[in-house]
Amino acid sequence: MEETQKIKLGISIGDFNGIGCEVALKTFEDARMLDFCTPVIFASNKIISQQKNDLSIDINFHGVRDASQVVEGKINIVNVWKENPRIEYGQATKEGGDFAIRSLRAAVSALKENKIDVLVTAPINKNNIQSEDFKFPGHTDFFAQELQGESLMFMVTNNLRVGLLTDHIAVKDVAKAITPKLIRNKVTTMEKSLKMDFGIRKPKIALLGINPHSGDNGTIGEEDDKIMKPTIQELFAKGTLVYGPYSADSFFGSGTHENFDAVLAAYHDQGLIPFKTLSFGKGVNYTAGLNRVRTSPDHGTAYEIAGKGKADEGSFKEAVFMALQVFKNRMEYLELTKNPLQKQKIRKGGQKVDS
The missing domain is CATH 3.40.718.10 (Isopropylmalate Dehydrogenase)
Known part of the structure; x- marks a missing residue:
């Protein structure tokens, strides 16, 4: 273009x-x-x-x-x-x-x-x-x-960004669908999108637990301890700033989400109920990870x-503006990565700063 x-x-x-x-x-x-x-x-x-x-x-x-x-x-x-x-x-x-x-x-x-x-x-x-x-x-x-690409359902408004590990599947199928491979793929896709589409240089990502209270050390379920925690530790050891799993019931109400650039919820309603409550009809559904x-x-x-x-x-207009901004951010990102020796300007916190 x-x-x-x-x-x-x-x-x-x-x-x-x-x-x-x-x-x-x-x-x-x-x-x-x-x-x-x-x-x-x-x-x-x-x-x-x-x-x-x-x-x-x-x-x-x-x-x-x-x-x-x-x-x-x-x-x-x-x-x-x-x-x-x-x-x-x-x-x-x-x-x-x-x-x-x-x-x-x-x-x-x-x-x-x-x-x-x-x-x-x-x-x-x-x-x-x-x-x-x-x-x-x-x-x-x-x-x-x-x-x-690897698709990710990503709900976005202002500085609140919520992605989903699993999206349109029945609740009874959620736990068995969440595997180390799925977690790695979705976290990697989210991290790449935050850098390329939203201009965040070193994104911090929070994962919400699968079970109530993230399983309560195995009392309410073992998936968080046996699947989520080891995979999060593996990703973190490789340089991805990913944390959790956090208990979903108090995560948004306590404002903990404000400490992260994005949140990855285990299943549809766990992520979308708080997102839609906080976004007041101004949210956008973005399919991240695709070309x-x-x-x-x-x-x-x-x-x-x-x-x-x-x-x-309002929400449709926000979707228009986000599509335009993501497109421009991608063009800028691709241009910068083609010229690695060029003095880069990276968007951080919505502002451009010299790196």
Whole structure:
């Protein structure tokens, strides 16, 4: 991408019966957003027109047949389909799921072909997306297959960053899924992302225990003592600043998380409940560890308010800004690592300092 070009930001619309289109269009209703990037929405002119009219959103858009034809300074709509599917706000329909996946697949193809630079995904319904051609529990698993690298579900807002050892699996399967290899892979992926994507020179990472009170020395379970502790010690001995396992029940409430650059939770709700409580709807779901940048808002389809114009675009807007910042950080990181003798400027604590 040339210096003078704005970053091309792709958007998959998610379930059009939910709030995905609404929060995306509201984000770019503010014309100043076009100063930061060139939005490329994968849908159809008809769908976007109907959503715009139904929700009284004041935007103009430019329809194109292919992402290679986008125009800078405009909201671009790539016409992925010619059909005119019925929008049923608040309903989880098969049609809504089918078109959500068509939008997603088109956006990912454009991302892989470098027609867009980054991707922000609007919320999908994990039930109505399932088909013979799409059998993934969510976005993260799909991206792990389609893009190169070791994926990590990473929830981020300001200075709070929470990643997951295991994400969309049943609680009954968590303990057996956590192995030394998994811990090593996720910690390594998190450390690399913190350096490359967030500009943190020597990141400190905390791991939360699997069992209550991290097993209480084996009284409540042996996984923390036999799997987590030895692996953490092994990683630390090799130079990774990783600590734990910490008892999850008091970790966030006591403010201990503020001593670390990121936290790695053992399972989905252990990490996301405190994250969403503390982030107040401004959080971003970032798929770290892959060769392309993908973010999404930290909320779902919100069928209960869909079509009513009540959706808050705050998290989606944060997802846009994070995608742009991570992309720029990566470009800077790659440039610096290509020139190791160059006097480097490393971002530390949000500020640039001479190393």
